[in-house]
Amino acid sequence: MDKAKRKKLIEQGWIVGSTQDFLGLTDDETAYIELKLTLGQNLKKRRLEKELTQTQLARLLKSNQSRVAKMEAGDPSVSxxxxxxxxxxxxxxxxxxxxxxAPA
Amino acid sequence: MDKAKRKKLIEQGWIVGSTQDFLGLTDDETAYIELKLTLGQNLKKRRLEKELTQTQLARLLKSNQSRVAKMEAGDPSVSxxxxxxxxxxxxxxxxxxxxxxAPA
DNA sequence: TGCGTTTATGTCTAATCTGGCATAAATTTA
DNA sequence: TAAATTTATGCCAGATTAGACATAAACGCA
Known part of the structure; x- marks a missing residue:
């Protein structure tokens, strides 16, 4: 967000800050969550490249569709x-x- | 292990194979374990670079000495x-x- | 060798994570 | 648009992992 826009929002009464600030996360907690999201996104990418449904991938992984969905979304319940x-x-x-x- | 040595051992009655074969691990299970060992070794390296004892590192991580020891050793009980x-x-x-x- | 420090190993129980299942929501297809 | 397919969300019981603690083993050094 550029400074001008931020200033304007603040003047209008909005509270502006990062999600990290808002949730009170430490740097390493943030890094952990972001890493999880990245991995989930990539899993999805690979699934789609192979043209699999979540259910099919789940079978491959000996898991289930709901867990695959959560993995791809970086849900807090997946490690x-x-x-x-x-x-x-x-x-x-x-x-x-x-x-x-860490993409090059 | 070079082929000559392997042949000699087999002739002498030794059973020769990888740990992976012996334990009947799939490729991805092996990769998982090896990755864990690598991460553990690196954690130890970083600890030593900072000249910390396992107990000191444990405090930093809000964990305990035994878990640090297990992490560094790639113990099955650590994820x-x-x-x-x-x-x-x-x-x-x-x-x-x-x-x-993946070291360059 | 004996002592202090550090590291390794084992076990407990509390917390977290997983698969399974049901079902809602979204998307695709006829 | 309706039905079929795919994906998302919520919950639970069982499995796995975590920190805590005890203690053994290894190491360094006077």
């Missing part, structure tokens, strides 16, 4: 652990994993 | 989740995290 296991199960290499985490 | 949270808590960036996972 990075599960996301990484899923990506690995899809044959993602460590190189690829690294590229997901 | 990649905890390892990543710990590395992030030490201020590790996504770039660095990626480099740990």
């Amino acid at each position: 990075i652990d599960l996301l990484i296991k899923s990506l690995l199960a899809l044959g993602t290499s460590r190189q690829e994993l690294a590229a997901i985490i | 990649i989740d905890l390892l990543i949270k710990s590395l992030l808590a030490l201020g590790t960036s996504r770039q660095e995290l990626a480099a740990i996972i």
